Amino acid sequence: MAVVPSGYETPPWQQEAGPTAFAPFPETTTYFGDAGKVWMINFRVGNLDAMAAQLRAAGISVEIDAQMCPNVRFARLYDPEGNPIELWKPAGRDAAR
Secondary structure (H helix, E strand, O other): OOEOOOOOOOOOEEEOOEEEOEOOOOOOOOOOOOOOOOOOEEEEOOOHHHHHHHHHHOOOOOEEOOOOEOOEEEEEEEOOOOOEEEEEEEOHHHHHO
16 A cells, blocks of 8 residues: 555556545644644545535535646535545546546
8 A cells, every 4th residue: 555646657556446545644734624633534536516516415515626636626525523525536537437
């Protein structure tokens, strides 16, 4: 099992269903939105916009990140305890998986 690659040219860990990444963050990270939160789970989705619309229709607040990485799009929501959850959609040929 490998951590998130340091560059786009390095492939991530692959499973039959597609890539999986484990990304440790520094203790001082603000990425999770709350200093008391120290982990987050990410789910890969086939259609980020459709998934966000489905969650919003169920009354769940979802924010799609306007900044796109070259190979992925992200959306953020929170579980009932305030833990962050990220949804992500790979770009290109992996998007249909």
